[in-house]
Amino acid sequence: xxxxxxxxxxxxxxxxxxxxxxxxxxxxxxxxxxxxxxxxxxxxxxxxxxxxxxxxxxxxxxxxxxxxxxxxxxxxxxxxxxxxxxxxxxxxxxxxxxxxxxxxxxxxxxxxxxxxxxxxxxxxxxxxxxxxxxxxxxxxxxxxxxxxxxxxxxxxxxxxxxxxxxxxxxxxxxxxxxxxxxxxx
Numbered sequence: 001x002x003x004x005x006x007x008x009x010x011x012x013x014x015x016x017x018x019x020x021x022x023x024x025x026x027x028x029x030x031x032x033x034x035x036x037x038x039x040x041x042x043x044x045x046x047x048x049x050x051x052x053x054x055x056x057x058x059x060x061x062x063x064x065x066x067x068x069x070x071x072x073x074x075x076x077x078x079x080x081x082x083x084x085x086x087x088x089x090x091x092x093x094x095x096x097x098x099x100x101x102x103x104x105x106x107x108x109x110x111x112x113x114x115x116x117x118x119x120x121x122x123x124x125x126x127x128x129x130x131x132x133x134x135x136x137x138x139x140x141x142x143x144x145x146x147x148x149x150x151x152x153x154x155x156x157x158x159x160x161x162x163x164x165x166x167x168x169x170x171x172x173x174x175x176x177x178x179x180x181x182x183x184x185x
Contacts, residue, residue, distance in 0.1 A: 011108050014084045014107070045077070050069070074087055110162075161180045
């Protein structure tokens with residue numbers, strides 16, 4: 001199923017938010033194929049720009065330095081048109097990112113939500129299968145749970161659409177986002 005970009009109304013970008021394991025990259029790729037828009041996974045984009053893995057950048061810059069780099073890249077990405085953006089789960093932590101998100105025009109902010117145990121298990125399964133991105137919190141479950149609780153409130157506050165993704169395949173979630181876009185148009 002392909003939806004022509006002209007049928008998506010004034011929305012010019014979709015920002016998928018949520019904790020690690022929510023499916024932002026998977027859903028984002030599906031949406032990009034279905035709309036013909038560009039897909040930008042922020043972590044992968046940062047790696048591409050800087051020629052180093054997120055793990056290496058995190059190690060060399062420290063968390064603070066990496067988060068600043070992430071903020072700069074996020075602000076630039078929010079200026080793209082006809083784009084599906086999947087920022088890392090921690091982007092919402094910084095006030096400057098929340099302000100950039102709020103100030104961004106012609107966007108649909110989608111919060112992909114699921115219970116913490118579901119998300120952690122998805123991440124661990126990806127790691128076991130060898131197809132996981134770098135997730136510094138993955139093996140610090142207590143700290144990850146605290147961050148999840150705090151971030152969930154922020155994701156919900158900025159979201160224009162919240163989708164419970166716990167028991168839904170990515171294709172269904174993408175379909176729900178497209179349905180919301182068409183209702184908006």
